[in-house]
Structure formats: C-alpha cells, structure tokens
Amino acid sequence: MPPKQAAAKSNVSAEELLGHYREMLLIRRFEEKAGQLYGMGLIGGFCHLYIGQEAVVVGLEAAAGEGDKRVTSYRDHGHMLACGMDPKGIMAELTGREGGFSKGKGGSMHMFSKEKHFYGGHGIVGAQVPLGAGLAFSDKYKGNDRVTFAYFGDGAANQGQVYETYNMAQLWDLPVIFVIENNGYAMGTSVVRSTKSPSLWERGAAYGIKGEEVDGMNVLAVKEAGERAVAHCRSGKGPYILEVKTYRYRGHSMSDPAKYRTRDEVQKMRDERDPIEQVRDMLLTGKHATDDDLKAIDKEIKAIVNDAAEFSKESPEPHLDELWTDIYATEIPQEA
C-alpha cells in the first residue's frame, strides 16, 4: 500500500470511498441483526450496539498498519469487524456457541483475536486504557514500530486509571493512541452532567500529550486524524489523543430505554450527520457509484450478515467439558 497522505475530499478515490461504505454498512447491518437476535432471545446478557459510531473504527482502521494492535471496551463488535475478524465468529460468540471467537465463553463484551491483534473486549469501564498502554509498552520493549489503539468512551474518560496511564505513557514515550469515542452519553449521563471540563482531549495537556478533536461522523476526517496520530506514535514521539465526537443511535445496551435524550435529537443526527449517508452522498454526487452499485453492495453485506446469523444459530453450544478448559495455561501463547 502506498504511503497515505492527508486526503482532501476531492482526491479521495472511488475505491477508498466504496471500501469505507462497505465496512461501515457491514457494522451497521451486523449490529441491527444482533439487536434482532437479542430480541429473539438468541443473544443473552448485555449487548451494546455500535450503530451510529461506525466511522470511528472504519476511519482509524484505514490509518492503521500491519501488526498494529487495538483494545477497546464492551461496545466492541464494530472494532472486531473493522479489523477483519470473521462476522460468523463474532455473531456465534454473541449467541454463546462453540464457533464463537472465545468458544462461547466470553460473550459480547469479552472477545479477542490474537491473529488480528485485537486484545478485547473488556467489561470494566476504563480497564482497557492501561492495558492498551501495556500493549504499546511490549512493542516498544521489543523495539518494533507498531502502535496500539486504545479506545474508550467519554464515561471512561473520567476514570482515574486513564490519568495514571496518561502519565506513564508520556513518561515512557509509549506508542499508544488514546481514542476517546465521545458519543455524548455515559450510559444515561450526558457529558455535560458528568464534568465541567467537557473538552476531554485537552486533559492530555496536563501530561504533555498532544491531541485533537475529530468529527467522528465523517470517516475521512477520522482517517486523516488517525494518520497524524499514527505518524506521531510510530516516529517515537510517545502517545497521542484523539477525541472523536460521535453518536450512538441505540441505547447504552439493549435494555436501555434511552429516556435521557429526545427522539428528535437522535432523529436529527440520523438525518443530518449519518456517517454512512455522508459517504453514500459523496459516492453518488461524485459519480463514483450508481444507485444500483450501492444496492448491490447492500445485498452483498446483507448476505454476509445473514450467513453470520445462520452460523450463530447452527453452531452448537460449547461442549460441557469446556467449562473446565482455559482456566490455566500450560504454555505461554505465542505472539501472532
């Protein structure tokens, strides 16, 4: 792949736009299907959907390179799809089946892929932030130039361990990109009700960490900022913060009635800022694709998601012996 340049909209290729469209659509359709399977009782427990936030992971994955690592919270389905994990394995983990990435033992919030350098899927708010810095520590220790994306939300941004981590990440020049996915609400509490310093990325300045705010509904803007962050980290200058302003359309989890915001607020965001519609518009107005081209992609994505759903229903429940496996390792798992 040629070195990426800060791309103005005018010189973005049709191929790139179509790629973003396809990946964001896959996340959205996958999440809609997950919501449906939850409604049918096939997915249990907590299930946090990523609908509305698709541009964040798709933009940043477009800026990531081979071998870069990522770690996130429990709202993790989009991250896994964006880094190339098989939708079948993800959906089967959601349904708690043998074919899931964790053999059904992790569930929606706890999934991993050594192969794709995806380090979870963590259910404790903010825990992934020092874990991400630790992954970056391991790369710096080994002397390679890989970077780690540590994603967390505006809720986690108020966790003490985030600031302990900022301090050490900058002190040790760790190649970690702290991605604050600010979707405006920590469960039901809006950002303005949880802090008087709502510009979350600026808090990094207290530790000397550079950063910026990004329009998280615009995949091209996210990618461009991601490239700046990656270049900073890869060149050995230490951590970088991206506060990506985004929005989740669904409740915090499937059981959240989302009464803390108006229906109009959500509808306005969907109508005016939707990340997928924005790319769709660019594709159509730029004559990069026809309606029929996009319909064909829609159909293709729908088929992938339906296959994943079928697989997740057909894959058997884990064998009872699995209850007692993977508690202790007998040898150290090797790095992919």
Add this chain to the structure above:
Amino acid sequence: MAIEILMPALSPTMEEGTLAKWLVKEGDKVSSGDILAEIETDKATMEFEAVDEGVIGKILIAEGTEGVKVNTAIAVLVEEGESADEAPGQARDAAAPAPAPGPQPSTKAPAVAKPAAPVADVSPDWPADVAMKPTTVREALRDAMAEEMRRDADVFLMGEEVAEYQGAYKISQGLLDEFGAKRVIDTPITEHGFAGIATGAAFGGLKPIVEFMTFNFAMQAIDHIINSAAKTLYMSGGQMGAPMVFRGPNGAAARVGAQHSQDYTAWYMQIPGLKVVAPYSAADAKGLLKSAIRDPNPVIFLENEIMYGKSFDVPVMDDFTIPFGKAKIERAGTDVTIVSFSIGMTYALQAAEKLAAEGISAEVINLRSIRPMDTETILASVRKTNRCVTVEEGWPQGSVGSYISSVIMQQAFDYLDAPVINCTGKDVPMPYAANLEKHALLTVDEVVAACKQVTYR
C-alpha cells in the same frame, strides 16, 4: 417476502411484556431504525425499532395487550405491493426454533466432574548430595529474579522504587546495574495504572514481574489482577493470557497499623485463573519465584517483610526450582498435623518444638503453594495423626484454614478424632499500640494450646 416481526426480549431477564403502543399503522412504510412500537418490560418502556425495510402489512397484536410472550409474532412486514396474507403465518413452526431466553439445560448429562486431584508428591526439593549456602530470603528473591532475567529477555521488573532506590525493602538490589533501566523500571505511585500496563504488556508477549511495595497497596490494582490478568485466558477461549508475577510483602510487618498489615492470602486463593504461593524459607522463595516467573499464568507471590532478613540454607545449583502444588513436610510427627505457610510457619515450628518437650509429636506441613494446594499431603498426614491445627496470621472468617477444614471434613472425616482448629489472627483491624498488636497476631502459645486441645492433653 413477508417477514414476521416478533415480540422482542428487551432485557436480560424479559420473558413477556406489554405492547403499550403502536407508532405505525397498517400500510405505513418503514425503514431500518424507525420506531415501530413502545413495549413495556418489567423495568422500563422501550422503543422497538425496525430492522428491515418494508410496509406494515398487518398488525397481529393490538396495542394495550399485556403478557405478550417473547418471540410471538406481533406484526407482518411486507414488500411494497405484497399482501400480508402471504406472510408465513403457519410457517412459523418451520422457522428455526429460538431457544427460550434465560438459562436452560443443554443436555441431561450430569455436570462434568472436576479433574481428579493430583497425588501427593513427597520427593525432596533438591538432591541429597548438593552443597548448601546460607542465604537470606531477601537475597534468594533477588537471585531468583536475576537468574530468570538472564535466562529470558522478555522478563522485566517494574514497581515503585525498584530501580534507583534498589527496592523499598532492597529486594531488587543490584538489578538496575546488571539489567539497565529498560528492564528494571521505576513507576510512579500508581498501582492501578501500572498493574494494568504490566498486564497489557503480558498480553503483548512479555513476562512482567510487578513489585508492590506491599500487597496492601495492591488493593488499588486488584481489578486488573483479577478482571484483566486472571480471567482473560478463559474469556478468550485460550487465545491469550497474562504470564506474569505480582509480588511483594504481604501481611503484618511491625507497628504499621491497620492499613499496612493485612494478609491477602485467602482473598487471592479464591480466584480461578490465579496461582498463589507464599514461601516460608529462602529455598522456598528462590525455587518458587523462579517457577512463578516461568509459569504461563498470573502468579500472586506473597512475601513477608519480617522474613526478608531471615537466613536459610539454599541449595547451590545452576537451576533450582520448586514446582507449584507441592507442600513440604518440614517436621515429621505422629500426634497432630499443623498446616501453615509463610510466616505462620515460624509459629508452627516453635510450637512443635514446645510440644515435643511435652511428649506430643507434631507433623508440620509447609504449604508453600496455596493455589494449587497440595491437599493430598495434608490428607495423608491427617489420616495418620487424626488431628489438625491450621496456622495463619490472616483473619478467621473465610481463612485459608477454613478451606483446609472443609477439605478435611469432606475427604477425611472418618479419620478425625477431634474438630480441626484454625489458629488465625484476631478478627480486628490491626491496632498500632505494641501490646495490642501482639495480641492481634498469633502467638506460639495459642498454637500449642490448640494442639493440646485436639490431642486432649
């Protein structure tokens, strides 16, 4: 093709709900994300969104209907121009049956039996002809780390004051000089953060040793120890885990009060995914720490400040390790079994000496490894002596001793001639005053009295 819209489960526990209100009517065109209806669950009123595009062909359940079971068809979605009568009304049975929400038995097979416990390994820790060298526990711990750091470049040490200060308790003396600042890393005083960073580094393929200045401070880090380090192997289906050691002094030192004097052995002992060891002697310290560093799992390595300066013989060997799960009979006896670990062993051995003077022969077992625990060695001894006293400085409720008592009850009940007694620290926060502190901890006399009680002497 017509699609049935089913009554959704909208919480982890919902089995039925009220269809409070329809926000669409028959003939309305809907697209993905449109709100179709309001549904009342036991907790809240939820909006129910369309997943598929289409036209509402038919509403099957009227608004206001209560007790609508999850997965009941509530409406039919058709394509434009299609009739709702083409809906797969009766075809529902043919559709893949969704399992009912909530727990359900997968099969009638009995629960899987736990793997059988290993048989007691009573082999000596080192060959009989090997030379011995008097070594303090402090030196043994340092030697273990240095040897393993020489052996494996992925091993590093991090913690407060481990490098330039040479260790708050001088355990890491000399390591910075030999291994440099890349591998011996001073951290800020942020246990939660650096425990998380070390765990992430372990996920990334390194083998961190995290020193806590004391395990009392590790309470700030316990979320990462348990939720991140101990559980990830299981949650990832075996894909990745945390090969690392959390070590430092545990339990009471002297006159440092309630917040610096807690014994956490029983806390960590409870966690599947962790291994927990608590050495007594310098040989234990060296052999177990080397094993801990090589172990592919997170290991809690509980030291004791009072023991750091004590000297013991350590075998002079190129590579001396002690396997986990292997207790050591420190003193053989026939009348009563005393089981202890870490500094508790000092009370146990002194008590055995006093008891011998009174004609009572005590067998003293040094557990060393708390999880996995060598219960076979304990049971074999109890079957011989028919009596058991456990000794630890930690609190009584949910103690290591209470677990051992339960194992003996279940597996050697018929051999017991007296109830097992747990000698523990007193059930109080550690006081500062010298006289009170002494009473809060164990005494040798208490152990002697317990042994006399179970031997009816």
